[in-house]
Amino acid sequence: MLSNLRTLWIAFTHLWRKRVTVRYPEQKPYLPPRWRGRIVLSRDPDGQERCVACYLCAVACPVDCIALQATQNEQGRRYPDWFRINFSRCIYCGYCEEACPTYAIQLTRDFEMSDYRRQNLVYEKEDLLISGTGKYPGYNFYRVAGLSAGVKARGEGAEELPPVDVRDLLP
């Protein structure tokens, strides 16, 4: 009985405590820097698409919400012809970001993307592509890759040795 009265008193003091409610649209909650939200496709510092259409994100996706079609330009640079993410399926696990070898696909801190129509949640490539580099400002895959694809000549990349003539015996 006495403990009940004590509990009543404690509940009463809670009437005057600070509220824990976050009044969302006016008052934004704190988001951690590594929050996994809306997925974007980033560009390299030269303004070109980073995505090389390797399909690793589509393979890694546990809910199969990523679809794309690879193609390449005349210089041999691969890029997605179209790239589609169905955000009504996406579970924001971030596996696509982990799988991506070129830092192209990235999860951002934006989560306010609800919609009244399910169709509107299917994002096409033009919706996904951003103009910037996202989380990795200086990175350009083709500058470190052993492939030319029109970005640099062979052997001129970072930490890349000039090509070796394998038929030559001289050291």
Next chain:
Amino acid sequence: MSALLQVVEVLAILAVLLSIAGFLIWYERRLLAGFQDRLGPNRVGPFGLLQPMADIVKLLSKEDWIPPFADGFIFVLAPSIVPTTVLLAFAVVPFSDGISVADLNIGLLFILGMLSLGVYSIAFGGWASNSKYSLLGGLRGAAQMISYELPLGLSLVGVVMLAGSFRLTDIVRAQSPLWFIVLQPLGFLIFLIAGFAEARRVPFDLPEAENELVGGYHTEYSGMKFALFFMGEYLDITLVSALITVLFLGGWRGPILPPILWFFLKLGILISIFIWVRSILPRYRFDQLMQLGWKVLLPLALLNILITGAVVLAVR
């Protein structure tokens, strides 16, 4: 002319009671949120005051579903019983000196009778739904009502002995120097606890018991029929609070403020206590409920009658 006035009075009291029931939807959620460091509904209208309106619109636009396995007629009848009986019981409650629909000379007995009739709503609802959870809820409700009707009624015998009348206005007038809560503390406690059980509130909400019985007797109900059950519960809380006000807290009596304000002030505090208790207590187990009712409250109520009777005799 006086007949017309009386009709207006009846309609006014009905409107006040129904708006109290609607207001309580908001008030309970807001206050409960307060006890739990939350805000509660605060979006619809100023301070979320129009939340009941939104709820009503939602409930009205829902499908009025009668399950094919249910007993149609009784299924529809059941939810209408609680609000009806409780509103009828309010007919004899004096809101202020002279403001009551009917000042019956057996007012208290009438109220107790109406409270007892309310159990049919739960029993019928539980039975007519033809589902196991509803039936269990209905059975519990019936057993609980019968067990707590006795201490509820018996705890009031002391008040009636002191006032010498079943008429509620007489009982209020009898409390002129001292409120009956001072003369009848035991009776007050018994009535408060039994009142919680009567209104099916935490910690005695076994007929609903959402954790174990889904929703208890109203599991199969939806839309406005469900809303009627809910309204009945809120009206029940209001009725029990009004009864405690009239019987133990001196009804409309109080200094300075006008009588009607005093009545509603006391009523509001008691309703808040109902919600306050809900925020802290878990639900009783069924055997504990029965044990408390039959082995503790009933003997205590009888003891209270005995002592009161002896004292009244000795004083006379």
